[in-house]
Structure formats: C-alpha cells, structure tokens
Amino acid sequence: MTTYQGSCHCGRVAYEVDGEIDDAVACNCSMCQRKGSLLWFVPRAQFRLKTEDAAAATYLFNKHSIKHRFCAVCGIHPYAEGTDPKGNAMAAINVRCLEGIDLESVPVTHYNGRDA
DSSP states (O other), X not given: OXXXXXXXXXXXXXXXXXXXXOXXXXXXXXXXXXXXXXXXXXXXXXXXXXXXXXXXXXXXXTTSOSEEEEETTTOOOOEEEEEOTTSOEEEEEEGGGBTTOOGGXXXXXXXXXXXO
C-alpha cells in the first residue's frame, strides 16, 4: 500500500492517505464541475489530517451529506468527507492535490452528479 502526501496550495491543510489509486471520479454536479477536482474515494481510516482540523473550512450544499473541505486562505479543495451508500465513513481525495501523481496515468470515471 502506498502512502500519498496531499495539501492545499499554501500548505495550511495537509494530509496523508494510504491506498492504491486505481480510479478517479470526475463529477459534473454544480460543485465538482466548478472545482475541476478528480476524486479518489477511500475509507476514512486511510486518511490522516496532518494539520489542525480548524485549518480546513467546510462547505455543505444540497443534501448536506458531503463535507467539502477547503483552505480558507488559498481556496483549494483538497478533500471531502462523507459516507458511502452502506454508511461507511469515506474520504474523497482530490487527486490533483497529491504530490508526485502522474494524472495522465489515472483512469477517470465520469459520474453524472448533475442528475443524481
């Protein structure tokens, strides 16, 4: 299992996450389309915040089921938190915020969140 380092642009929100990136999701909902994030979903236990939780602001919209976390200083959205359909705690990692990732090598699945 690989450990990845991730952060916002200014570094006030930093984390590490364990796993293998076998797929990323490009969602077209009103939020994700604007952010342009590529999301890798992992169990929340594989995600460790390295900075204070208060450094990441939270944005909720629509059903308020996903906590979109972002840096209040630089505005970057490095991750989100929520639950999967079975109720398991998950983290949605913005692959674009991980260090040393070749984005061209990550398979992308397109999700129609606009109509979900």
